[in-house]
Amino acid sequence: MQENGHERGRKRGGDDIAAEETQEELVKAIVGMEEEKALALAEGLLEGGADPMQVLSLCRRAMEAVGEGFERGEMFLPDLIMSGEILSGISELIKPRIKDEGEPERLGRVLMGTVEGDIHDIGKNIVVFMLDVNGFEVVDLGVDVPPRVFVEKISELKPDVLGLSCLLTLAYEAMKRTVEAVEEAGLRTAVKIMVGGGTVDEQVREYVGADAFGADAVEAVSLAKAWVGR
Amino acid sequence: MEASQKDLFHQRIERVNAAIALRKPDRVPMFLSLGLFPARYAGITYQEAFYNQESWLAANRKVVEDYQPDLYFQPGAAVITGGAVHDHLQTRLLKLPGRELGPDVPFQFVEGEYMTAEEYDAFLDDPSDFAIRVYTPRIFGALEGLAMLPPLKSMVMGYVGATMVGMLTLPPLAEALRAVAEAAAESMRWTAGYMEFEARMNERGFPAFSTAITLAPFDVISDMLRGMRGAMLDMYRCPDKLIAAQEKLLPLLIEAAVTQAKMSGNPRVFIPMHRGADGFMSLEQFDRFYWPCFRDLVESLIHADLVPCPFFEGSYDLRMHYLAKLPPGRIMGIFDRSDLFKAKKTIGEVMCIAGDMPLSLLQTGTAEQVREYARRLIDEVGRDGGFIMCSNTVLDEADPELVRAWVDFTFEYGTYG
Numbered sequence: 001m002q003e004n005g006h007e008r009g010r011k012r013g014g015d016d017i018a019a020e021e022t023q024e025e026l027v028k029a030i031v032g033m034e035e036e037k038a039l040a041l042a043e044g045l046l047e048g049g050a051d052p053m054q055v056l057s058l059c060r061r062a063m064e065a066v067g068e069g070f071e072r073g074e075m076f077l078p079d080l081i082m083s084g085e086i087l088s089g090i091s092e093l094i095k096p097r098i099k100d101e102g103e104p105e106r107l108g109r110v111l112m113g114t115v116e117g118d119i120h121d122i123g124k125n126i127v128v129f130m131l132d133v134n135g136f137e138v139v140d141l142g143v144d145v146p147p148r149v150f151v152e153k154i155s156e157l158k159p160d161v162l163g164l165s166c167l168l169t170l171a172y173e174a175m176k177r178t179v180e181a182v183e184e185a186g187l188r189t190a191v192k193i194m195v196g197g198g199t200v201d202e203q204v205r206e207y208v209g210a211d212a213f214g215a216d217a218v219e220a221v222s223l224a225k226a227w228v229g230r
Numbered sequence: 231m232e233a234s235q236k237d238l239f240h241q242r243i244e245r246v247n248a249a250i251a252l253r254k255p256d257r258v259p260m261f262l263s264l265g266l267f268p269a270r271y272a273g274i275t276y277q278e279a280f281y282n283q284e285s286w287l288a289a290n291r292k293v294v295e296d297y298q299p300d301l302y303f304q305p306g307a308a309v310i311t312g313g314a315v316h317d318h319l320q321t322r323l324l325k326l327p328g329r330e331l332g333p334d335v336p337f338q339f340v341e342g343e344y345m346t347a348e349e350y351d352a353f354l355d356d357p358s359d360f361a362i363r364v365y366t367p368r369i370f371g372a373l374e375g376l377a378m379l380p381p382l383k384s385m386v387m388g389y390v391g392a393t394m395v396g397m398l399t400l401p402p403l404a405e406a407l408r409a410v411a412e413a414a415a416e417s418m419r420w421t422a423g424y425m426e427f428e429a430r431m432n433e434r435g436f437p438a439f440s441t442a443i444t445l446a447p448f449d450v451i452s453d454m455l456r457g458m459r460g461a462m463l464d465m466y467r468c469p470d471k472l473i474a475a476q477e478k479l480l481p482l483l484i485e486a487a488v489t490q491a492k493m494s495g496n497p498r499v500f501i502p503m504h505r506g507a508d509g510f511m512s513l514e515q516f517d518r519f520y521w522p523c524f525r526d527l528v529e530s531l532i533h534a535d536l537v538p539c540p541f542f543e544g545s546y547d548l549r550m551h552y553l554a555k556l557p558p559g560r561i562m563g564i565f566d567r568s569d570l571f572k573a574k575k576t577i578g579e580v581m582c583i584a585g586d587m588p589l590s591l592l593q594t595g596t597a598e599q600v601r602e603y604a605r606r607l608i609d610e611v612g613r614d615g616g617f618i619m620c621s622n623t624v625l626d627e628a629d630p631e632l633v634r635a636w637v638d639f640t641f642e643y644g645t646y647g
């Protein structure tokens with residue numbers, strides 16, 4: 001993470017130092033799940049003329065810290081949900097202040113969906129959210145997605161990674177059919193496939209012929225990052 | 231009851247009770263958590279299971295008689311009530327096979343924020359009123375009219391309140407009441423069918439796992455009212471209300487279990503546990519938001535001479551030391567993804583351990599793999615008794631041949647010398 005790059009070349013006065021302190025406090029407030037404080041700090045920064053993109057990158061830094069806390073087993077789903085909620089609150093404040101600068105640069109593209117027959121999306125939505133805040137472009141195909149649709153979208157969008165989600169055991173067969181359909185379309189070497197969701201384990205990964213199994217949303221991010229070389 | 235079948239019934243119950251009391255029975259008891267497995271096994275669709283109770287019950291009987299388990303999970307745990315009940319009520323919480331889903335897709339739950347955070351106060355003030363006038367109209371399309379009812383407590387105004395019944399002629403209310411009456415009749419048919427089934431199976435020598443079911447208070451809020459996301463945000467935004475709502479629910483959840491269990495005579499109370507598992511909250515959050523009411527629930531059931539059977543869904547590896555604090559020899563704990571080989575040391579002298587046999591193996595593995603895993607469970611977790619063989623989730627799509635290999639192996643290898 002590059003720090004305050006845009007400040008280089010500007011003179012550093014007392015205001016700047018105060019702003020820097022507020023910035024650190026903002027990161028801390030998000031990581032500490034202090035919603036009201038974080039929103040107030042972000043608003044203060046923006047009102048004080050801070051660069052909205054800078055505020056956004058502070059949020060990203062905070063989200064990375066939350067992700068790391070999750071990986072270390074110090075943070076849990078409520079932290080992901082709450083920090084996500086704070087992030088979307090801050091995004092609302094930022095939105096009216098930024099001109100459309102086009103799409104930011106992305107680490108890679110991930111195609112996600114819950115496989116055919118399963119309509120559950122809470123787990124998948126958390127994975128999509130975490131991939132997104134970690135810099136991936138995510139195309140979410142929704143729930144109950146037939147193999148044919150996955151194949152069409154892979155040909156069309158050429159994602160780096162395909163993520164298959166489910167909650168129920170019925171999805172083992174649907175995941176297998178999906179991987180087979182990708183194979184038959186000659187696209188299997190073009191994407192890495194990860195699977196996850198309530199009842200999936202390493203045995204299921206092997207059975208369906210995916211490249212990796214991820215136990216949670218943070219593992220999904222690590223897998224995708226490793227595949228795109230980050 | 232024929233003598234031999236009566237004996238079989240008692241033998242099976244004895245076997246199970248010995249395990250629950252942390253003793254060694256004659257062999258490891260076998261519990262089949264059937265789910266929708268009987269449908270596929272007997273060649274009927276899931277749709278038929280939901281819409282034709284006779285064929286659903288026949289399918290269950292076939293499975294139980296073919297595999298001869300010591301405990302079977304009642305058909306009413308998988309198909310809680312008939313599809314027609316939900317048709318009458320226009321249940322929005324569920325999607326059913328043959329209705330919104332394909333005929334062979336299991337029913338699925340539509341999670342939502344059916345109660346907002348602002349509504350905690352109304353819920354806490356009068357849960358029954360909230361349930362009938364606010365919640366029910368949201369989750370059942372046909373009952374929207376109930377939202378027009380006046381506050382239920384206005385009925386305390388004695389005969390002055392009698393004018394209120396006139397309201398029931400308002401068309402949306404009248405329609406809602408008609409839907410309730412139709413759904414009630416259908417639901418009663420299913421309940422009676424299940425009670426009859428359980429009685430017949432008892433006569434044939436096969437005890438049912440449990441008739442009574444209840445939930446941890448936190449889960450009622452997370453699953454049914456606020457949704458997972460809502461309940462998680464409440465831990466930060468309105469923690470006191472989240473706890474107060476649980477305390478409000480607790481007596482109701484105890485009473486429901488005790489009444490059902492006493493009525494059926496089956497002392498085992500199933501408590502599926504959802505959002506207290508590792509990952510769903512930190513240990514501090516578990517200690518504050520999940521454990522206290524859950525512990526009270528379990529202890530109250532024990533106090534009423536019942537056998538709580540919590541199903542620890544997901545993993546409880548990080549919380550085993552909490553489980554170790556429960557009263558010894560009175561609980562049958564069923565596990566999903568916890569590491570039982572480790573857990574045996576922490577809780578082996580506290581509760582009977584069941585579960586863990588991975589459905590991924592029973593559905594996609596080989597007979598050899600299945601036997602290997604079952605052998606390990608019996609050797610390492612079942613060695614000193616206090617163990618019941620069971621899968622880590624419902625058998626829905628399990629391979630009948632692999633289930634056969636697993637059951638046969640347990641019967642042979644699971645004998646105690």
Ligand code: B12
Pocket residue numbers: 120122123124126127163164165166167168169170194195196197198199213214215216217218219220307308309336337338339340341453458503504505507543544545566622623624626
């Ligand atoms: C809460 C819960 C319920 C709730 C509601 C859940 C819902 N919204 O549908 C209620 C009480 C209604 C319920 C009902 C039932 N349930 Co339930 N339930 C659960 C429980 C405890 C948690 C599920 C959950 O909320 N997950 C929340 C999300 C966030 O987690 P997740 O989906 O796993 O996603 C995370 C990871 O898996 C991963 N991930 C997800 N997708 C992907 C994709 C990729 C690529 C990667 C890398 C990672 C990844 O990241 C996510 C975030 O970290 C699970 C057990 C468990 N611990 O998983 C059982 C479980 C899913 N239920 C089960 C059962 C048996 C049932 C019922 C049939 C019970 C019954 N007879 O009524 C019904 C079925 C109705 C239904 N669910 O559609 C079984 C599965 C059955 C099956 N056939 O497969 C389970 C596994 C429990 C068990 N071991 O028996 N359930």
